Amino acid sequence: MERVLVTGGxxxxxxxxxxxxxxxxxxxxxxxxxxxxxxxxxEDVEFIEGSANNKEDLDKTGDVxxxxxxxxxxxxxxxxxxxxxDGYVNSIQSFATVLDWARKKGAKKVLYASTSSLYGNNPLxxxxxxxxxxINHYAVTKRAYEHMARCYNKVYPNMDIIGFRFMSVYxxxxxxxxxxxxxxxxxxxxxxxxxxxVIYGDGEQTRDFTNVRDVVQGLTKAIELDKQLGAEVFNxxxxxxxxxxxxxxxxxxxxxxxxxxxxxxxxxxxxxxEGQYAxxxxxxxxxxxxxxxxxxxxxxxxxxxxxxxxxxGTSSDELR
Ligand SMILES: NC(=O)c1ccc[n+]([C@@H]2O[C@H](COP(=O)([O-])OP(=O)(O)OC[C@H]3O[C@@H](n4cnc5c(N)ncnc54)[C@H](O)[C@@H]3O)[C@@H](O)[C@H]2O)c1
Numbered sequence: 001m002e003r004v005l006v007t008g009g010x011x012x013x014x015x016x017x018x019x020x021x022x023x024x025x026x027x028x029x030x031x032x033x034x035x036x037x038x039x040x041x042x043e044d045v046e047f048i049e050g051s052a053n054n055k056e057d058l059d060k061t062g063d064v065x066x067x068x069x070x071x072x073x074x075x076x077x078x079x080x081x082x083x084x085x086d087g088y089v090n091s092i093q094s095f096a097t098v099l100d101w102a103r104k105k106g107a108k109k110v111l112y113a114s115t116s117s118l119y120g121n122n123p124l125x126x127x128x129x130x131x132x133x134x135i136n137h138y139a140v141t142k143r144a145y146e147h148m149a150r151c152y153n154k155v156y157p158n159m160d161i162i163g164f165r166f167m168s169v170y171x172x173x174x175x176x177x178x179x180x181x182x183x184x185x186x187x188x189x190x191x192x193x194x195x196x197x198v199i200y201g202d203g204e205q206t207r208d209f210t211n212v213r214d215v216v217q218g219l220t221k222a223i224e225l226d227k228q229l230g231a232e233v234f235n236x237x238x239x240x241x242x243x244x245x246x247x248x249x250x251x252x253x254x255x256x257x258x259x260x261x262x263x264x265x266x267x268x269x270x271x272x273x274e275g276q277y278a279x280x281x282x283x284x285x286x287x288x289x290x291x292x293x294x295x296x297x298x299x300x301x302x303x304x305x306x307x308x309x310x311x312x313g314t315s316s317d318e319l320r
Contacts, residue, residue, distance in 0.1 A: 001026045004223065005064040007052040007098060008071035009045075010036030012174045012181075013113070013166075016212045017068060018045045021220060028061045031071065034090075037176040052094040058101045066223050067102045069095060069112040072141070075180040076117065079137035091141040092148075099152050102159065109160040111219055112149065114142040114233060116167045116208070116276060124241070125279040128165070128233055135271040146233055153231035160229050162222050164215075167237030167278050170298065171212030172305055184209060184247060184302065191255040192306050201266035203245035208237040208277040211293035221287040229286070237278030238291040250296065254303045 002025050008014040009029020018027045019042045029041055032051040041047055050057025052071040072091040073079065079087035095112065102110045118139040119126045134140045142165075149161035170184040179186075190197040218236045222229075248261040266272060283289040 002065040002223075003028065003063065004066045004068060005030060005058075005061045006068045006070060007031070007094065008036065008069070008074075010038050010040055010047060010176075011070060011074070012040075012171075012177055013169060013212055013215055014068070014070045015040035015045075015173045016171060017070075017216045017219060018042070020213065020216050024220070025066075025223075028064070030057065030061055035074065035176050035180070040173040040176065052098050053090065055097060055101055058098070064102070064105060065108055067098055067107055067110045068219055068223075069098050069110055071098075072113070073138065074177075076136040076138040077180065084137065087137060088141060092144060095145050095148060099148070099161065103152075103156050107159060109162060109223065110149075111162050111164065111222055112145055114146055114163040114165045115139060116165050116235070116237070116278065117273075118143050118165070119276070120271060121273060121275075124275050125239065125277050126165075126235060127279040128235055128282055146231075149231040149233075157228075157230065161231045162229055163231075163233040164218060164222075164236045165233060165278070166215055167208035167210045167235070167276060169210050169212050169215050170302065172302065173212075182209075183207070183244065184251075184299065187247060187251050187261070188302055188306055191251050191257065191259050194257060194259055196259060197248060197251075197261040199244050199248060199261050199263045200268065200272075201263065203248065203261075203263060204243050205273070206241035206243050206275045206277065207273075208240060209242050209247070209295055209298075210237045210291070211295075211298040213293050214238070214289075214291045217292065218283060218287060218289045221289055225287060232286070234283040234287070234289075235278040235280055236283055236289070237280055238295075239278055239280045240295070241275060241277035242295060247299075250299050251303070254299065 010031035073087040170182040174181040174185040
């Protein structure tokens with residue numbers, strides 16, 4: 001069985017990857033628990049506490065065939081104020097360390113998380129060939145990953161280094177992210193606790209909300225592809241734009257507890273992203289990816305999970 005190391009494996013996307021793929025691959029999750037929680041992982045998933053910035057910690061994971069690098073400082077606000085230096089060091093150092101470590105281990109591919117944030121307010125649909133100017137430090141690190149991947153692959157072409165510009169990912173296991181979680185999770189927690197969700201501006205801004213299962217699907221297809229790709233970068237999304245108002249309406253219907261979202265003047269005055277949806281033709285064509293989870297179903301599932309957690313008494317009341 002092929003062995004796959006998932007850095008950031010106890011985090012939101014990483015834990016979903018491990019849990020969904022534990023039968024297909026021998027997966028090992030490495031996480032320094034900056035934000036992740038080992039409780040996100042199924043009991044039979046191997047977990048090692050350690051940092052992707054550290055070769056000795058990576059060595060603890062053994063010989064691997066593939067690395068999915070999801071560790072890092074995972075959202076723009078984490079780079080504010082005191083987070084600035086650590087955010088950069090953590091993200092860039094972890095990727096450089098993982099690349100070199102994986103190559104020396106003889107890994108076939110490193111997959112890594114880039115982000116749709118680097119498109120800013122580019123024309124829609126967002127396309128991999130558009131020129132991009134990252135609008136915040138977080139997106140700068142992801143753009144740096146893409147350049148690092150290209151240069152590294154030029155020198156060491158035997159190991160593919162494939163990037164994924166994730167759109168707005170939602171799904172289970174986001175609780176540890178708290179205030180950094182996706183809007184769908186944040187709103188779910190608000191409705192469930194009978195707190196009023198806050199919508200910035202008129203709520204007509206759109207995002208390409210992508211269920212984490214589809215993100216895992218894309219990553220898995222890239223591992224399984226029996227063809228060298230070099231240092232390609234793929235959008236991964238649904239190709240559909242959904243407004244924040246539509247999300248609020250869907251959740252109001254699902255919770256049906258009389259709570260209604262309120263609109264406030266948008267406090268983000270600069271570079272606020274007004275619209276987002278991906279052109280996904282490249283990933284469809286090259287990897288055979290196809291989004292499978294309809295937003296209505298993904299939301300229903302998320303609400304149901306929350307209900308079950310409350311019944312079992314496992315949901316935290318101090319999320320934000
Ligand atoms: N969630 C999204 O919508 C989205 C969108 C675009 C890109 N991404 C990227 O995808 C990746 C995963 O995102 P996520 O939403 O699962 O975030 P997350 O914060 O839940 O996961 C990141 C994990 O990495 C761990 N980590 C951080 N630094 C580490 C280090 N040096 N060594 C080991 N572990 C470390 C954290 O503890 C956390 O568990 C991130 O790189 C993020 O930037 C996410």
